Amino acid sequence: MELQQMRYVIAVAETNNFTRAAQRCLVVQSALSHQIARLENELGARLFERTSRRVRLTPAGAAFLPVARQCLDAAERAAAEVAATVGEVRGRLAVGLIPTVAAVDIPTVLKKFHQLHPKARISLGVGASNELVEQVKQGEIEVAFLGIPVTARPQGVLARELARERLVAVVSPDHPLAGETSVDLRRLSSEVFVDLPAKTAGRAQSDLAFTAAGLTREVPFEVTNADYLARLVGAGLGVALLPPAYVAGLTGLVTIEVTDAPSRAEYVIWGRESLTPAATAFLELLGIGPE
Known part of the structure; x- marks a missing residue:
């Protein structure tokens, strides 16, 4: 079982199409199909139901998909940790924010981060504060910027208050x-x-x-x-x-x-578990490193 095979499975699952998955993975469709067939033979189960009109996960494929994602995340984390030992920040940095965040100039900070760490991949998602807290707790994103009532405080995550303002x-x-x-x-x-x-x-x-x-x-x-x-x-x-x-x-x-x-408080939050090198570098850039 190879990591590349897992990438192919994820691409097909997300596009529901072998041709589009091959285009995303920058390979010819025959090579992608062959590798998935090899993996299915090794597992002893079909991962996809294929018809002339659609492709969808089988029950076995649905069980395999989240584990494949975990394996790829773990492999990427391992590579990032090794790179960090020689002073290079790489891997994924997933940031979430509310649309009205104002305490931090996010585009400017991300630009500086990219200049300092060009091999890190940055993904930015916008959502509601309560959703972002859950995503950080689940490890779906590393860092998030929230706006909540001054009487509240983010629960289940580490947090630093950035600013308060009256509406x-x-x-x-x-x-x-x-x-x-x-x-x-x-x-x-x-x-x-x-x-x-x-x-x-x-x-x-x-x-x-x-x-x-x-x-x-x-x-x-x-x-x-x-x-x-x-x-x-x-x-x-x-x-x-x-x-x-x-x-x-x-x-x-x-x-x-x-x-x-009424007033609101803006917070930056991050998970209680160990941070990726990219997330650590991002917090350090903000001058609000992990506690």
Whole structure:
């Protein structure tokens, strides 16, 4: 059983097509098919059901796939650890972040990291804070940047607080509130809101503030993407509460100070298990190395 055979199986499983898998792996299709057939003979089981219309995993293939991924990850980690002993950082660096992260200039940091460690591979994923915490705990990503209520703290991971900021209200230029310099939550509670989905960390910042003030609000528009949330506000569909550093990069919206605004804390988090050399180097670059 060879690592290359495992790579081929993963490619076919992810593309559901032998031709596309061969293109991804930069080999001719006959060579890829031959290696998978050899592996199936060695295992004594078919990994894929092949028809003229589709390719899909068999039960044996579904059982083999996660283990194959673990083997490839372990092989890559081993190579990265050996390279680190001679001062070379390589392997994967998987970073997750919320769309509104502002405490760190992520593109600039990643550019510097790539310049220092060109053999490391960087993957960047965007998601909700609660999802990112789970991904770090499961080892799917190494480092993540979150925004959560100041009353909370990431659980089950190592964390460092980066910044705190009070949210501001944003409205379209023709909104009745656009001429105001400041408002309070009671005034805002009568407005229609555009916000992130219920029970997400980004939504909780505002929900907790209104609840603590004994107020309720109407949120008929829920959006998973902060950029599109801002577009809905710009179209006049409602009001939103957003971090000021994020709002500074938007156009076509009016910002209003909220006198009793909720606050959020931004964190960088990483797993409790031993870090890859790439993740360690990334944290060191931020000046917030592992504890």
